[in-house]
Amino acid sequence: MxxxxxxxxxxxxxxxxxxxxxxxxxxxxxxxxxxxxxxxxxxxxxxxxxxxxxxxxxxxxxxxxxxxxxxxxxxxxxxxxxxxxxxxxxxxxxxxxxxxxxxxxxxxxxxxxxxxxxxxxxxxxxxxxxxxxxxxxxxxxxxxxxxxxxxxxxxxxxxxxxxxxxxxxxxxxxxxxxxxxxxxxxxxxxxxxxxxxxxxxxxxxxxxxxxxTMTALLTTTDHFVIVKTDHDGQAKAVLVAAGYQVVADTVVKVHLAPDHQVADVLHVLTSHGLTVRDVRHETADLESTILKLLATTSA
Known part of the structure; x- marks a missing residue:
């Protein structure tokens, strides 16, 4: 070292x-x-x-x-x-x-x-x-x-x-x-x-x-998957019913817990007859992570 x-x-x-x-x-x-x-x-x-x-x-x-x-x-x-x-x-x-x-x-x-x-x-x-x-x-x-x-x-x-x-x-x-x-x-x-x-x-x-380290801090951040379907309103309801945390947003934005896989989210949607048109990942950046840490410490 x-x-x-x-x-x-x-x-x-x-x-x-x-x-x-x-x-x-x-x-x-x-x-x-x-x-x-x-x-x-x-x-x-x-x-x-x-x-x-x-x-x-x-x-x-x-x-x-x-x-x-x-x-x-x-x-x-x-x-x-x-x-x-x-x-x-x-x-x-x-x-x-x-x-x-x-x-x-x-x-x-x-x-x-x-x-x-x-x-x-x-x-x-x-x-x-x-x-x-x-x-x-x-x-x-x-x-x-x-x-x-x-x-x-x-x-x-x-x-x-x-x-x-x-x-x-x-x-x-x-x-x-x-x-x-x-x-x-x-x-x-x-x-x-x-x-x-x-x-x-x-x-x-x-x-x-x-x-x-920067790497260690960012691995603790929140991870989301944003999905576009042929019926986003129905998709949100289906995912909530399946136990997923859907963030209040204009898009279908799902919080991925450590034990959740993107494939499982997609399976829930397709099994209910919904067509998935687009999928992308989103990870919280350093700024949001620091603000969350500071808020937790000050609480």
């Missing part, structure tokens, strides 16, 4: 008498993408800032086996990050913003490579003050990757990106993952996170309520 690049143990943080983080513990394993998920105000950004030494907390944080202290953290030289909105020099070009932070003898080559990979070539020499929100976001992501980090922490990286920019960033992140980079990503765009994350840390009101 791969080593943990990031280890967070018993992290606690309060502002006055208000707890923000409550005994938060998790790991990020090398070469995997970890999604940090929760509602606004759940504590995601606070966790990321604590890892980056931007605020003091109780607990222990280790990066690549080295313990972090709030006032001493040389290991952060191996970490790339984008937290909230990127801090840019508006009267400098995007290229010059990147040059300020690019270290090492091959800095120019790495800078050019990340600009090309994120498709920023057309505007990288314009002043940053003329950039759109999406362009600024890409520049912030580029800054996070400049110095070949082992661990990258991204807070809402898809913010402001159009569909093409989102795909370009997704492809770039997956390519970096294949090269062994570890990611901790927070995003409210759960449909995108579903395409990226290997592991999930789900947080609610400052406390972790679930640590799992």
């Amino acid at each position: 791969a080593d943990a690049i990031l280890t967070v143990k018993h992290l606690n943080k309060s502002y006055g008498h208000q707890p923000v983080l409550r005994d938060v513990s998790f790991e990020c394993t090398q070469g995997r993408i970890v999604g940090l998920v929760g509602a606004n105000g759940a504590g995601k950004t606070t966790i990321m800032k604590a890892i980056l030494g931007l605020l003091s907390t109780d607990g222990e944080i280790q990066i690549a086996g080295e313990s972090m202290q709030f006032d001493h953290h040389p290991i952060l030289a191996t970490v790339g990050s984008l937290i909230e909105y990127p801090s840019l020099y508006p009267y400098m070009s995007g290229w010059d913003n990147l040059r300020l932070f690019a270290d090492g003898p091959d800095a120019q080559a790495r800078l050019a490579a990340v600009v090309s990979a994120l498709n920023m070539t057309d505007y990288i020499h314009q002043k940053a003050r003329h950039y759109s929100l999406g362009m600024k976001q890409k520049l912030g992501v580029a800054l996070a990757f400049l110095n070949q980090p082992q661990l990258v922490i991204l807070d809402e990286p898809m913010n402001g990106l159009d569909p093409q920019g989102t795909k370009e960033l997704r492809d770039f992140i997956l390519k970096q993952k294949q090269a062994g980079v570890t990611f901790l990503i927070s995003s409210h765009i759960l449909s995108e996170l579903q395409k990226l994350a290997d592991d999930l840390v789900i947080i609610d009101h400052g406390k972790i309520i679930e640590k799992t």
Whole structure:
């Protein structure tokens, strides 16, 4: 099993008498993408800032086996990050913003490579003050990757990106993952996170309520079969009488319990003289699964 690049143990943080983080513990394993998920105000950004030494907390944080202290953290030289909105020099070009932070003898080559990979070539020499929100976001992501980090922490990286920019960033992140980079990503765009994350840390009101893999979580989701027949009203009645849960909808949508098979549903319909014209599967997505989990926990 791969080593943990990031280890967070018993992290606690309060502002006055208000707890923000409550005994938060998790790991990020090398070469995997970890999604940090929760509602606004759940504590995601606070966790990321604590890892980056931007605020003091109780607990222990280790990066690549080295313990972090709030006032001493040389290991952060191996970490790339984008937290909230990127801090840019508006009267400098995007290229010059990147040059300020690019270290090492091959800095120019790495800078050019990340600009090309994120498709920023057309505007990288314009002043940053003329950039759109999406362009600024890409520049912030580029800054996070400049110095070949082992661990990258991204807070809402898809913010402001159009569909093409989102795909370009997704492809770039997956390519970096294949090269062994570890990611901790927070995003409210759960449909995108579903395409990226290997592991999930789900947080609610400052406390972790679930640590799992994307695959494991989605296998627990609800599965449905949607059937089109020559008489949908009769089909619904027949299925309900046979003990199936038919979801209230304009179509015939049947909840499939673990012991139910699609073939059995179709057999019930055809045995009652109904003609099945179309069948398709539907599985709950990450967003609906997370919302259901949060609702269950809060109940």
